[in-house]
Amino acid sequence: MPDLPPSARVVIIGGGISGCSVAYHLAELGWTDIVLLERRHLTCGTTWHAAGLIGQLRASQNMTRLAKYSADLYRRLEAETGLATGFSQRGSMTVALTAARHEELLRQASMARVFGVEVNPLSPGEVTAMYPHLNTADVVGGVHLPGDGQADPANIALALAKGARMRGARIVEGVKALRVTTDRGRVTGVDWQAGDEQGHIAAAMVVNCGGMWGRDLAAKNGVTLPLHACEHFYIVTEAIAGLTRLPVLRVPDECAYYKEDAGKILLGAFEPVAKPWGMDGIREDFCFDQLPEDFDHFEPILQQAVARMPMLAKAGIHTFFNGPESFTPDDRYYLGEAPEVKGYWVAAGYNSIGIVSSGGAGMALAQWMDAGRPPFDLWEVDIRRAQPFQKNRRYLRERVTETLGLLYADHFPYRQMATARGVRRSALHEHLKARGAVFGEVAGWERANWFAAEGETRDYRYSWGRQNWFPNSRSEHMALREGVGLLDMSSFGKIRVEGRDACAVLNRLCANRIDVAPGRIVYTQMLNEAGGIESDLTVTRLSETAFLLVVPAATLQRDLAWVRAHLGDAFAVVTDISAAEAVIEVMGPLSRDLMARVSPEDFSNAAFPFGTARQIELGLGLARAHRVSYVGELGWELYIPTEQAAHAFEVLEAAGADLGLRLCGLHAMDSCRIEKAYRHFGHDITDEDHVLEAGLGFAVDMDKGPFIGREAVLARRALGVSRRLMQFRLTDPEPLLFHNEPILRDGRIVGQISSGAYGHALGAAIGLGYVPCTAPGESAAEMLASGYQIEVAGRRIAAEASLSPLYDPRSLRVKG
Known part of the structure; x- marks a missing residue:
């Protein structure tokens, strides 16, 4: 009979380097009653045969922060535990x-x-x-x-295990976790087996560090953990x-x-x-x-x-x-609490960089579990990015044939996955395909990124310069700026929240006032207690008791989990209705003319002002028209029952022919939103970015009463911001910006571009990025008085900086 307690604060499943790191760091934080179960022997799965390369530079600042932490940890472990890690800092x-x-x-x-x-x-x-x-x-x-x-992977894991034991953690080999038990959506413990013996450990939290076994273990509880x-x-x-x-x-x-x-x-x-x-x-x-x-x-x-x-x-x-080693559909590992089950945590799927990742990942997850929120932005590896369909084994088998090799492939901007494509398609997919659409993938959705002209090759020619689609996207961009363009945004996440308490719930979750008249659209953020941005969305009040939340496709699972986690005892129902409605965006100065041709409604400013939604007749059917814009022009988002989407598209296409209606892709949308300095979640705004420093104070209503993050907003207003999100335009029209290019203020590196694209109407590359204040509350005028440069591949290029949008700063075009 193994020496196992009847209960524990947390049970960690898996004795590779990931599980040992989580145990070590929880114990370091002072947790007791930690139990780690290893089915056979520590490191016997994949850790023991890893190459042990320790490369600190990763694709983003926070992933680099984790890798640097790992290297520092492995240096000091030997002195702490007496076990050699084999760490050799040889460059x-x-x-x-x-x-x-x-x-x-x-x-x-x-x-x-x-x-x-x-x-x-x-x-x-x-x-x-x-x-x-x-x-x-x-x-x-x-x-x-x-x-x-480089280092010895097995010895690192054993040193972490020893360090955890020294602080009271119990690490037991030869015990298999059979299943995680739950009750009403919450973890209650783990059933285990050792030889012919079986038992149960009661626990409110488990951590799945099961490596290549992790997917099947998670599936027993309906948890999506896509790896192969x-x-x-x-x-x-x-x-x-x-x-x-x-x-x-x-x-x-x-x-x-x-x-x-x-x-x-x-x-x-x-x-x-x-x-x-x-x-x-x-x-x-x-x-x-x-x-x-x-x-x-x-x-x-x-x-x-x-x-x-x-x-x-x-x-x-x-x-x-x-x-064998585990790989994921996007070459990034999984960390965090699974949205399906409260108390079910994950640290798995390391894509052959588990040794350099696990030290930092264990630290970050331990702090997340301890404090209830991540220590910094971890969206890149957040388990909530996983889509339920991705647990499909055929999908995973096909995709990982590609993701292993992508570690060393050229990391060109806009690179698209080639395998396991076509899982999620909008009702307009075949219409767009027939008209030259070249598709990209986000959260499994096939989305038109750009349109090839007749006779052009419908694929990407990757480079670090102007890729083959650049002139096509420019034409689409300028159609949105000067004429009228149509975009298929059916991939939007759509969440319906309804019930007696729906308004109260959303008013507490959102920073802006949600208690508005039916038919009003509210742009808002959902904040955490620190004032960081958990979600960037619009909320449309459909009736007294029903609301529609529109979120990016990539964050749908995250946003669903956030809202559901904060329902409490409220009388409200949260439903994912993303597949129920297609979304066609009609944008540009001539959009009002086009809408008047396909619907008898009055689309004038007086009758249909910005920020409102209403049902309209469209062709032979019905749609709900939302007057909002993510491209910075007059326009409407049309929410159409999926079965009527093809008809609506055909009606719009026919009516717009002599207006020069242009089908547009996501690249054009992105370049337009960059010009207008509209933020993008996951790049420009994250849960680590304070809403005021992101320049989104206009979407915060301090007079509406309590909401999550209100105290943090008050505190920051009193102290003054410590940094500001700024917009930059390169003075040289040739270089391109993507993300992570260094920002220099008066010759000194102070930050990096969070997102960038070419601004075709502004005639140069445009980027957004945070710049620290020289002192809290430094004025906008003082910040703008400095000289700015952006470094592109080692070359420093002068840049114009702005705190208001360089394109249409007063939003006259959007509201015209």
Whole structure:
């Protein structure tokens, strides 16, 4: 009988590095009654065979913050626990074989400077000096990060486990978690089995750190945890005479990484088309197991490696290794509380970067569980981004063949997934496809990003410059600015909240006043207690007791969970009605003319003012027209019963022919909203960004009574903001902005671009980004008096800064 208590504060399932890190950090926070259950032996799943690369620079500031924390943690663990982690800070180097890859590395170097990561660009000669065994004949350049290194994954996990035990956590091997038990949507404990013995631990919280077993364990409770194992290959050479300590080397253009250890070279691969594994489940006795060799699959990588590092031709192969690792549909791991079950937490799906991620992820999750909110913005890895359909195993099997290789693929802007597409389509999909739509994917939705002209290739030609769709999107952009454009936004998340207490619930959740007359549309945010933005949405009052919340497609599950979590005992029902209505946006100066042709309603300003909604006749059917805009022009969003959407589209298309109606895509919408300085959740505004510092104080009603975050807004108003979201226009019309480019104020890096696009009406790249105040409450005039530059791939470019929209600052066009 294992030594297990009848109850615990938390049960952690899985004894890999992720579970051990969560246990360590909860114990560090002073939690007691922590139980970690490992089905076999600690690290026996995937942790034990990881390559152990510690690269601190990630794709965003907060992911870099977590990776840097991991590196710092692994340095100090040995002194704390007495167990060696094998951490060796020998630096890392990435080399580029193409101009496009070099551009990416230079942009990453700029980004690293913002994030406080030391990085040094390298010429081909400097690459040779640092790694003399490398064939650099075709190397364009590289970057060196001296703070990176490598470590022993299993020893790190064991050190974390020891550190957790030293603080009172109980870590038990040989005990399998059979299922998480629940009652009325809340965790109640874990059923376990050890040999022939079975039992139960009562607990209000569990953490699923089950790795490649995590998806199936989560499914038993209806929790969506989309991940799938893939085969991951590497070889280890025999000892090579004279081989000295070398930095970790990545050659992403050849899908390869190299690690020197004890005079041997480990060569690993992230090949473009990976091999999914475990389609029929993972056998019960899997423990420190390897998968069958597949030399044919690995051989192309090896051939390139021998040419890249000729000494490998004479080195014998000591080990050919193939082991499973978990991958997710978007190459980002999962962290946080599952929206389906209260108290069910997740830390899983690390996409082959689990060693560098788990230290920081365990810290962040522990703080989240302890405080009830994340320590900083973690939306990139938040479990609430997962879509329910993504638990489909065929979908996962197809998608992870691609996501493994994307780790080393060119990370071009606007890159679209190629596999497992077409799951969610609007009622207009085939109409748009027939007219040249080129689709992108968000939350599984196929959305028209741009339209190809007749005879043009309907695909992306990726680059860091103006991609092939740039002129098409410019035409769409200018149609929205000068004429009339039509966009399919059926992917919007649509949440209906109704019942006797619906108004009171929403008035407490939202910063703006929701108790308005039926037919009014309210732009608002839902805030957390710190004044950070949990959701950016519009709320339309449909009747005395019914409201429609419209949110981005990507945040629907998050927003549903947030509203439901705050219902309490209120008499109100929350329903996802996203599929019930299609949304057609009619936008531009001529939109009123077009609407008058398809409907007998009065669309004048007096009869149909901005911020109102009403049912209209449209063609032979009915629609609800919302006068709002995300492109900064006169226009209406038409909410149409799904079965009438095709008819409505055909009526609008026919009526707009002589008005020059243009079908427009999401790229044009994005460039228009950037010009108007409209914020985008997940980039410009997050749960870490205070609503006042985001420049959204106009959407906060302090006179309506209590709401979540009100005290934080009052406090910030009293103290003054510590930073402001500003808009920038480059003075040079050629460079492009995407995100994370450094912002310089009077020659010093102070922040980064949160989102960027080309402003076709303004004639240059436009970006948004936060700039710290020199002192709390620094005036707008003082901030604007400084000189600003944006760094693009190492080049500093002067920029015009503004705190009001550079395009139509008084919104005369929107309300005209």
